[in-house]
Amino acid sequence: xxxxxxPQSGIEVRFRGGGFAPKSRRWVGPLVFVVLIAxxxxxxxxxxISALTLPRPSDVLATFQDLWSxxxxxxxxxxxLTRLAVGAAIGASVGVSVGILIGLSSYIRxxxxxxxAAIFPIPKIALLPLFVIWFGIDEGSKYALIAFxxxxxxxxxxxxxxxxxxxxxxxxxxSFGLSWQSIVRKIVLPGAMPGILSGLRISLAIAIILxxxxxxxxxxxxxxxxxxxxxxxxxxxRLFAGVVILSLxxxxxxxxxxxxxxxxxxxxx
Amino acid sequence: xxxxxxxxxxxxxxxxxxxxxxxEIPQGRIICLVGPSGCGKSTLLRMIGGLERPSxxxxxxxxxxxxxxxxxxxxxxxxxxxLPWRSVRGNISLVLEDHGIKGAAADQIIxxxxxxxxxxxxxxxxxxxxxxxxxxxxxxxxxLAVNPSVMLMDEPLSALDSQTRELLMDDLVALxxxxxxxxVYVTHNLAEAVRLGHAxxxxxxxxxxxREVVEIxxxxxxxxxxxxxxxxxxxxxxxxMRDEARAADEELLDV
Numbered sequence: 001x002x003x004x005x006x007p008q009s010g011i012e013v014r015f016r017g018g019g020f021a022p023k024s025r026r027w028v029g030p031l032v033f034v035v036l037i038a039x040x041x042x043x044x045x046x047x048x049i050s051a052l053t054l055p056r057p058s059d060v061l062a063t064f065q066d067l068w069s070x071x072x073x074x075x076x077x078x079x080x081l082t083r084l085a086v087g088a089a090i091g092a093s094v095g096v097s098v099g100i101l102i103g104l105s106s107y108i109r110x111x112x113x114x115x116x117a118a119i120f121p122i123p124k125i126a127l128l129p130l131f132v133i134w135f136g137i138d139e140g141s142k143y144a145l146i147a148f149x150x151x152x153x154x155x156x157x158x159x160x161x162x163x164x165x166x167x168x169x170x171x172x173x174x175s176f177g178l179s180w181q182s183i184v185r186k187i188v189l190p191g192a193m194p195g196i197l198s199g200l201r202i203s204l205a206i207a208i209i210l211x212x213x214x215x216x217x218x219x220x221x222x223x224x225x226x227x228x229x230x231x232x233x234x235x236x237x238r239l240f241a242g243v244v245i246l247s248l249x250x251x252x253x254x255x256x257x258x259x260x261x262x263x264x265x266x267x268x269x
Numbered sequence: 270x271x272x273x274x275x276x277x278x279x280x281x282x283x284x285x286x287x288x289x290x291x292x293e294i295p296q297g298r299i300i301c302l303v304g305p306s307g308c309g310k311s312t313l314l315r316m317i318g319g320l321e322r323p324s325x326x327x328x329x330x331x332x333x334x335x336x337x338x339x340x341x342x343x344x345x346x347x348x349x350x351x352l353p354w355r356s357v358r359g360n361i362s363l364v365l366e367d368h369g370i371k372g373a374a375a376d377q378i379i380x381x382x383x384x385x386x387x388x389x390x391x392x393x394x395x396x397x398x399x400x401x402x403x404x405x406x407x408x409x410x411x412x413l414a415v416n417p418s419v420m421l422m423d424e425p426l427s428a429l430d431s432q433t434r435e436l437l438m439d440d441l442v443a444l445x446x447x448x449x450x451x452x453v454y455v456t457h458n459l460a461e462a463v464r465l466g467h468a469x470x471x472x473x474x475x476x477x478x479x480r481e482v483v484e485i486x487x488x489x490x491x492x493x494x495x496x497x498x499x500x501x502x503x504x505x506x507x508x509x510m511r512d513e514a515r516a517a518d519e520e521l522l523d524v
Contacts, residue, residue, distance in 0.1 A: 186352070186366075190352070191354075266395075
């Protein structure tokens with residue numbers, strides 16, 4: 001045997017597999033941020049980016065520190081977070097409930113899916129004056145705008161997720177004589193959870209977008225109000241400080257959902 | 270409790286699937302349904318357990334199911350149908366919860382069925398951690414937990430490799446020998462049918478009709494891998510089915 005194993009002349013088979021498999025590369029994300037910010041800082045300092053095009057990152061940081069030390073940061077953040085939490089909670093919970101009803105009942109589906117499709121593309125910002133009349137210029141209209149904006153994507157994601165629940169599991173439940181409520185609560189809901197959570201990622205990002213719109217009318221404090229005021233004064237440093245806060249908010253929300261996914265969806269392969 | 274199929278016919282639209290099936294399923298025996306693919310054997314099984322309605326004919330329960338039977342007609346599915354988010358224990362307690370069995374009473378049943386299926390060490394495992402054979406044993410444990418009077422098994426070993434299939438067949442025989450249960454066992458594997466069936470019902474290709482019922486008297490516990498007499502029966506079954514299977518294979522699927 002060993003005689004036959006001596007090296008033969010021939011072409012080695014070329015490796016052509018690999019790739020297409022995302023791996024964890026933790027440091028790349030932060031690196032992109034650092035490089036971009038360093039480029040901006042260097043560009044604004046050396047002058048090839050004019051002060052009107054971009055604010056200097058160090059100035060934005062100074063503004064941020066100023067916000068922090070004067071306590072204005074929390075004065076703006078507190079009402080915004082409340083609006084976000086209340087609006088998104090209403091929109092998401094009603095959205096999930098309606099989505100499940102659409103997923104379970106053919107009549108509700110036939111009745112509501114066209115309605116949701118009609119509401120989805122309406123820019124909710126355009127309805128703000130209407131909401132002010134319906135719900136008052138105070139917090140009501142702001143909650144309503146954010147709730148309305150998160151509602152539609154949540155509905156669409158939820159009924160899609162319910163449709164994707166493995167029917168054989170539902171048949172199994174029926175074959176063991178489980179009640180309708182048990183099947184919904186113990187099979188349909190957990191089965192739809194992955195889809196509902198990934199829908200929530202999108203809806204909550206939309207909620208943050210709408211926060212600025214909600215604070216266009218009748219808001220003295222709030223991140224959105226702060227950004228809009230800075231924008232109208234063309235105060236780029238403050239504008240950017242506000243935008244950075246919104247970005248951070250988005251990262252925090254995404255992290256929290258990722259954490260919930262790991263907790264609730266550990267059963268997935 | 271016996272089951273009786275009374276002239277069952279079924280059609281999907283214009284496609285006739287089952288024609289005039291009458292069959293007795295006596296207590297304590299395993300009835301195997303074999304037939305070429307598409308002959309409607311799984312459909313028939315779904316009708317026996319009330320998951321599908323035949324176009325004509327009835328499925329009758331003769332006699333009362335035992336009092337302690339929580340779910341007289343209980344399925345074991347080919348794809349296991351375990352909830353991936355529940356542990357082995359949770360999957361079994363799922364079918365007890367709706368009958369109000371919780372706490373110590375549930376624990377007792379769960380421990381008993383896990384012991385009978387040799388799964389006691391895996392109560393906390395999630396389905397994704399288990400092999401195919403183990404998953405099917407969990408599904409069998411779940412079926413045993415509701416104390417069924419008839420087990421309806423839809424190709425329970427078809428998704429498993431052949432070694433696992435042998436092992437699980439031995440397990441099923443051991444379970445039956447310890448406590449005889451009634452079962453309707455659908456399979457396309459003739460070796461399984463001759464190992465586990467007291468009677469083997471051969472269906473023709475679509476529309477499925479009963480071609481022959483082959484009885485095997487040899488006790489389950491005495492049957493083994495590659496027994497001569499069983500091979501004879503298997504050969505006989507295959508001659509019955511060969512032409513049907515070929516014709517069924519060459520049919521265009523327009524269902």
